[in-house]
Amino acid sequence: MDFNDTPEEAAFRNEARTWLDANARPLAAGERPLSLADDRAEQVAKAQEWQGRKADGRWACITWPTEFGGRDATPIQNVIWKQEESRYAVPPNIFTIGQGMLGPTLMVHGTDEQKQRYLEKMLRGEEIWCQLFSEPSAGSDLAGLRTRATRDGSSGDWILDGQKIWTSGAQYCKWGMIVTRSDPDAAKHAGITYFVVDMQAPGVEIRPIRQINGATNFNEVFFSGVRVPDANRVGAVNDGWRGAITTLMNERASIGAGGAGGPTYEDLLRLAERLELNGAPAIEDSAVRERLADFYTRTKGLQYSGYRTLTAISRGQTPGPESSMSKLIGAAMRQQMAAFALELQAGCGALLDPAWSEDEAAWQTAYLGAPGGRLAGGTDEVMRNIIAERVLGLPPEQRVDKNLAFKDVPTGPQS
Numbered sequence: 001m002d003f004n005d006t007p008e009e010a011a012f013r014n015e016a017r018t019w020l021d022a023n024a025r026p027l028a029a030g031e032r033p034l035s036l037a038d039d040r041a042e043q044v045a046k047a048q049e050w051q052g053r054k055a056d057g058r059w060a061c062i063t064w065p066t067e068f069g070g071r072d073a074t075p076i077q078n079v080i081w082k083q084e085e086s087r088y089a090v091p092p093n094i095f096t097i098g099q100g101m102l103g104p105t106l107m108v109h110g111t112d113e114q115k116q117r118y119l120e121k122m123l124r125g126e127e128i129w130c131q132l133f134s135e136p137s138a139g140s141d142l143a144g145l146r147t148r149a150t151r152d153g154s155s156g157d158w159i160l161d162g163q164k165i166w167t168s169g170a171q172y173c174k175w176g177m178i179v180t181r182s183d184p185d186a187a188k189h190a191g192i193t194y195f196v197v198d199m200q201a202p203g204v205e206i207r208p209i210r211q212i213n214g215a216t217n218f219n220e221v222f223f224s225g226v227r228v229p230d231a232n233r234v235g236a237v238n239d240g241w242r243g244a245i246t247t248l249m250n251e252r253a254s255i256g257a258g259g260a261g262g263p264t265y266e267d268l269l270r271l272a273e274r275l276e277l278n279g280a281p282a283i284e285d286s287a288v289r290e291r292l293a294d295f296y297t298r299t300k301g302l303q304y305s306g307y308r309t310l311t312a313i314s315r316g317q318t319p320g321p322e323s324s325m326s327k328l329i330g331a332a333m334r335q336q337m338a339a340f341a342l343e344l345q346a347g348c349g350a351l352l353d354p355a356w357s358e359d360e361a362a363w364q365t366a367y368l369g370a371p372g373g374r375l376a377g378g379t380d381e382v383m384r385n386i387i388a389e390r391v392l393g394l395p396p397e398q399r400v401d402k403n404l405a406f407k408d409v410p411t412g413p414q415s
């Protein structure tokens, strides 16, 4: 592993810092980065304002090609930029689904008109995008999706009917990218078509889902006779799985790049120093120290795995499957650390007052949000399947429905 910047990387870091110093305030010691709570309209506006400023300084979507407004930055430069930006009190990046996953999909599979129309406004944060993939019966097994796309013979438009779920940010998005079932007679992966859909089009109904932590970060989205022009099709008819894979590869890369947010091991350590247990600082208790040592060991393991990935990226190599391991271990550990923090807070750990600041509610919020982290971007079990097949070389899962026409795949009463 190489922990040091090369001279070029150090120069790039310096350039980023200089711009950030001139445009943002550094976080104070112990100050937490801003996150997206429920007060959306105001926060969305602030995030858009910051994104516009970054675009003016050419610090938005820096890995995008220059022809689309990026600076062709290398993956390691992107890591450096994110490290530096995270040291400043700036609004949360609510654009990652569009800029990190959907924009890159349009660059590969979109038409020139689509790239012209959408990418610049996406980069500037003027139009926000959501990912309409998961359905009530299609999550890990995304190719089981059922939202129908039927061609209207007279106009050539497509008519969408069906339901998506867990759509992050749909309530403030202008555009969504949706995978649909366009040919139920074809095999499962073969009859899928991918579209850009206007989230304000007639027939689109967005219903926020109230989560256990009280926030509404994601939604159910219903489509009833929604008309989509053929010009909004991304890729060929019935070839949408190819585009979906591009989106999912980019999702994995952005999750692998880390930045799960929330309180850290250092925050847990400070909590154990501050709280009392049996008349002494909790950190002096041997059982507490044992738990802390366990979290420290795993935190360091994750940190060094991250460095290994960075070293591979820095040398222009493709990182291995360690991002699946980091996701599996990191998401579980964040949940366990939050549970332990609440234990240390004893009776108060179970309390959460809406009047508390983000800082005061940090561990409660982390505890309630942690189960979602074990599902989003691939569940624990899916990560284990990837590790089993790609790292350990175990035989793949049996996929008995792979070559059946989709309409013949046995299902429950929803078909």
Ligand SMILES: Cc1cc2nc3c(=O)[nH]c(=O)nc-3n(C[C@H](O)[C@H](O)[C@H](O)COP(=O)(O)OP(=O)(O)OC[C@H]3O[C@@H](n4cnc5c(N)ncnc54)[C@H](O)[C@@H]3O)c2cc1C
Pocket (backbone or CB within 6 Å): 097, 130, 131, 132, 133, 134, 135, 136, 137, 138, 139, 140, 141, 165, 166, 167, 168, 169, 218, 371, 372, 373, 375, 376, 377, 378, 379, 380, 381, 382, 385, 397
């Ligand atoms: C915070 C968050 C944000 C999200 N944002 C979006 C979004 O913006 N857009 C979007 O489209 N989706 C989004 N999702 C949905 C996410 O993609 C799905 O939750 C995920 O793909 C899992 O699908 P599922 O919830 O339908 O669970 P299922 O796939 O139904 O899984 C149910 C259980 O079965 C297990 N399981 C499934 N398949 C296997 C297998 N082959 N082997 C072993 N076990 C298996 C799973 O691990 C899980 O425990 C989001 C989810 C979360 C939590």
